[in-house]
Amino acid sequence: MARPVRDGPRPVPGLRWMAVSSSTAVPSSATGPATPGPIAGGTADGPVALTSRAPHVPADRLVAEMVPPPRFGSVRFDNYIPDPNQPSQAQAVTTLGAFAAGLGGEAAAGTGRKRWFRREARPAAPTGPRGVYLDGGYGVGKTHLLASLWHATAAAPERKAFGTFVELTNLVGALGFQQTVQTLSGHKLLCIDEFELDDPGDTVLVSTLLGKLVDAGVALAATSNTLPGKLGEGRFAAADFLREIQGLSAHFHPLRIDGEDYRHRGLPQAPAPYDDDTVKRVAHDTDGASYDAFPDLLDHLSKVHPSRYGAMCDGIRAVCLTGVAPVPDQSTALRLVVLADRLYDREVPVLASGRPFDELFSEEMLNGGYRKKYFRAISRLTALARDGKGLAEG
Numbered sequence: 001m002a003r004p005v006r007d008g009p010r011p012v013p014g015l016r017w018m019a020v021s022s023s024t025a026v027p028s029s030a031t032g033p034a035t036p037g038p039i040a041g042g043t044a045d046g047p048v049a050l051t052s053r054a055p056h057v058p059a060d061r062l063v064a065e066m067v068p069p070p071r072f073g074s075v076r077f078d079n080y081i082p083d084p085n086q087p088s089q090a091q092a093v094t095t096l097g098a099f100a101a102g103l104g105g106e107a108a109a110g111t112g113r114k115r116w117f118r119r120e121a122r123p124a125a126p127t128g129p130r131g132v133y134l135d136g137g138y139g140v141g142k143t144h145l146l147a148s149l150w151h152a153t154a155a156a157p158e159r160k161a162f163g164t165f166v167e168l169t170n171l172v173g174a175l176g177f178q179q180t181v182q183t184l185s186g187h188k189l190l191c192i193d194e195f196e197l198d199d200p201g202d203t204v205l206v207s208t209l210l211g212k213l214v215d216a217g218v219a220l221a222a223t224s225n226t227l228p229g230k231l232g233e234g235r236f237a238a239a240d241f242l243r244e245i246q247g248l249s250a251h252f253h254p255l256r257i258d259g260e261d262y263r264h265r266g267l268p269q270a271p272a273p274y275d276d277d278t279v280k281r282v283a284h285d286t287d288g289a290s291y292d293a294f295p296d297l298l299d300h301l302s303k304v305h306p307s308r309y310g311a312m313c314d315g316i317r318a319v320c321l322t323g324v325a326p327v328p329d330q331s332t333a334l335r336l337v338v339l340a341d342r343l344y345d346r347e348v349p350v351l352a353s354g355r356p357f358d359e360l361f362s363e364e365m366l367n368g369g370y371r372k373k374y375f376r377a378i379s380r381l382t383a384l385a386r387d388g389k390g391l392a393e394g
């Protein structure tokens with residue numbers, strides 16, 4: 001089933017691609033062994049190479065994308081099933097429902113009429129922190145709940161924003177600080193998923209930004225695997241930024257969510273890695289698949305800003321990788337974590353040969369300051385590998 005090799009990646013409608021030179025770009029004359037490159041048949045339905053993509057993302061797209069990602073498009077408080085053995089889960093739904101109601105959300109709608117007649121019964125202005133901070137382990141449903149809060153808040157999508165912490169800092173990078181404050185100040189709610197402080201720059205930037213937004217009356221909600229007071233620990237000299245970190249914590253009321261990783265609750269193990277031929281076959285047989293050699297992809301990630309990894313995955317419906325191996329260093333590992341997050345958000349199944357995903361990160365990495373990110377990435381990639389199983393067997 002040899003197919004002719006094409007010159008470039010298959011273009012995806014609606015997105016501007018900036019071509020980059022890449023060690024994996026396969027010349028049309030290439031006949032050598034499988035360095036995956038963009039291959040397509042006469043039907044133009046072969047796989048694309050992620051390594052051929054370095055999209056330019058305009059600032060207005062970054063703003064427009066501040067909504068829950070596809071995976072969390074239809075989540076609601078109603079379809080969150082609290083674990084009866086973990087009372088904090090049902091409690092979180094109640095607290096967040098009330099929070100949405102306070103912002104004029106779903107639950108408030110039922111009380112509006114009564115209030116019309118009983119003006120004196122209006123609740124007193126809330127005191128204490130205006131924000132809520134969901135803290136808990138991997139896969140306990142924090143993002144599900146945060147997105148449910150976004151959906152339940154009665155405001156037009158342009159007046160409520162949802163993004164990861166990294167996306168928020170990227171937005172500031174693209175728009176500039178003042179413009180970001182101006183853009184978000186008119187919002188009713190800002191939801192920040194995966195709140196984390198990686199360096200002093202972010203710490204100062206975000207503590208100033210959130211202070212201004214809170215002053216402007218924006219309600220905040222965040223999720224994290226780390227309590228606000230412990231942010232930055234093990235990553236930089238967080239003790240030197242106590243003022244900023246304490247200032248940040250003061251905006252939030254922490255809400256702990258206990259439980260096990262829902263992604264793996266009662267589910268079968270992820271499949272063992274496939275052989276190269278299977279990965280190649282699936283890449284060619286699956287519409288919208290990408291096909292890359294893992295080391296080349298890691299190399300490519302270092303040349304594309306992580307804020308563009310999401311756009312890099314536009315239109316991709318399965319990621320096929322050959323030669324997965326432990327990542328060589330921390331910077332590479334952190335970039336891979338961002339890619340895993342974007343694939344997970346977009347529900348893109350992954351099919352790979354080489355080593356299993358739980359061998360990606362070294363012992364040292366798994367014991368270091370970024371360990372939570374690495375464990376989260378393993379959890380997510382394992383879930384995506386399980387989703388990819390159907391493609392290999394189908």
Ligand SMILES: Nc1ncnc2c1ncn2[C@@H]1O[C@H](COP(=O)(O)OP(=O)(O)OP(=O)(O)O)[C@@H](O)[C@H]1O
Pocket residue numbers: 071075079080081082083136137138139140141142143144145223225262263376379
């Ligand atoms: N109690 C629940 N009821 C229904 N679905 C759930 C529940 N908990 C989690 N899920 C689903 O499981 C998946 C993982 O949940 P989610 O991503 O919200 O976890 P998380 O706590 O944000 O994890 P992470 O720490 O990796 O960010 C999602 O698809 C979510 O919709």
Ligand SMILES: [Mg+2]
Pocket residue numbers: 142143144193194223
């Ligand atoms: Mg999450």
